[in-house]
Amino acid sequence: MFAFRAFRRASHRIRLSLSAVTVGAAALGVLATGSPAAATGDYGPDTCLQGYVWRDAFPGDHVCVTGATRSQAASDNSQAAARRSPTGGPYGPDTCLQGYVWREARPSDHVCVSPATRSQAAYDNGQAAARRDSLHLWHATYTKPPVCHGDTCTSTSTDDIPRFRLYGDHVNVAQVTVELRRTSNGHLVKRWRVDARPLSGAPGGGFVLDTGVFDCRRSADSYFQVYDPVSTRWSVRHYVSANCAVL
Secondary structure, rough: OHHHHHHHHHHHHHHHHHHHHHHHHHHHHHHHHOOEOOOOOOOOHOOEEEOOEEEOOOOOOOEEHHHHHHHHHHHHHHOOOEEEEEOOOHHHHOOOOOOEEOOOOOOOOOOEOOHHHHHHHHHHHHHHHEOOOEEEEEEEEEEEOEEEEEEEEEEOOOOOOEEEEEEEEOOOEEEEEEEEOOOOOOOOEEEEEEEEEEOOOOOEEEHHHHHEEEEEOOOEEEEEEEEEOOOOEEEOOOEEEEOOOOO
């Protein structure tokens, strides 16, 4: 009988331990998947560039901020009631205690914070678009100059035809994939691998690609797209006229 009771007590302890592990794993899962971090995955048009996360100062707050700022917003939310005047004041029940001001991450955000945090929220709002992984594409054109050896220069009949120079920014710093496809059937015309390098004075990376593809200067019949492997996002299509015959 003693052995049986000991066995039951041991089994109960094992079940408790397994339950604790399961709850802990579930909590870690919530932390890992509750909000995008470091652009590891496609979270739609509000996906942040690597190094930024959603602020979550209120439900649906997808302004991209540093991890420290996100933690500050959560801390301020938890202290909201303690920082309001218990007797109200000139701004009604949301009147802050002395030393605090409304955060105003959105116009109706009356969480009381330090003036520095309020300024940070305004600054982050102003940087919202720049910190998103929006994969912006545009193009210019270039031509090939003559090849010269001493006083002798040669060129071909196609050297004066403009070619597409593709630019991209608001991408993660990584080796991205650029594709050119036909609009009519999605046929892959050409694919490039290009390094998106850090930008000076702006979040994320950018690239310049001399494609060698002729600009036919007719109605759009093809499109460029870029793939960001960090966020697994594709850019919107950038339409061009690239299906032409050159004699």
